[in-house]
Amino acid sequence: MKENLLILGGIYGGLAVLFGAFGAHALKKILNETSQSSFETGVRYQMYHALVLIICAIIFPFTTSSQIVMGWCFVLGTFLFSFRIYALSLSAARGKKIKFLGPVTPLGGLLLLIGWAIFTYNAMEYGINLLQ
Secondary structure, eight states: OOHHHHHHHHHHOOOOHHHHHHHHHHHHSSOHHHHHHHHHHHHHHHHHHHHHHHHHHOOOOSSSSHHHHHHHHHHEEEEEEEEHHHHHHHHHHHOOOGGGGGTTTHHHHHHHHHHHHHHHHHHHHHHHHHHH
């Protein structure tokens, strides 16, 4: 699991840089201000969670189910949250907003929140073990 999270963190981070550059240059001419801002939010959250995946893979042993669930919450939550924003921004620019994707963002956000709650629990648990 640790290796997979490091790899996914690297992929998410690299894609965030690519999408950020794409949004700042190629999409600036076709996205309105609101869509541009949304796209940038997706990139920002993707990069934050790419970094947290890497941090988690470094500091946690991933020997407990809570740590595994935490990793999957960050992986799936990031995908559902950020990539849905990209799809909505790009579809809006083409004049064909994809409405069925609407509920996906809150689900992605919920998974990210659950991931952070489990991260905090594991950090406290792991911190206590380090002090013993």
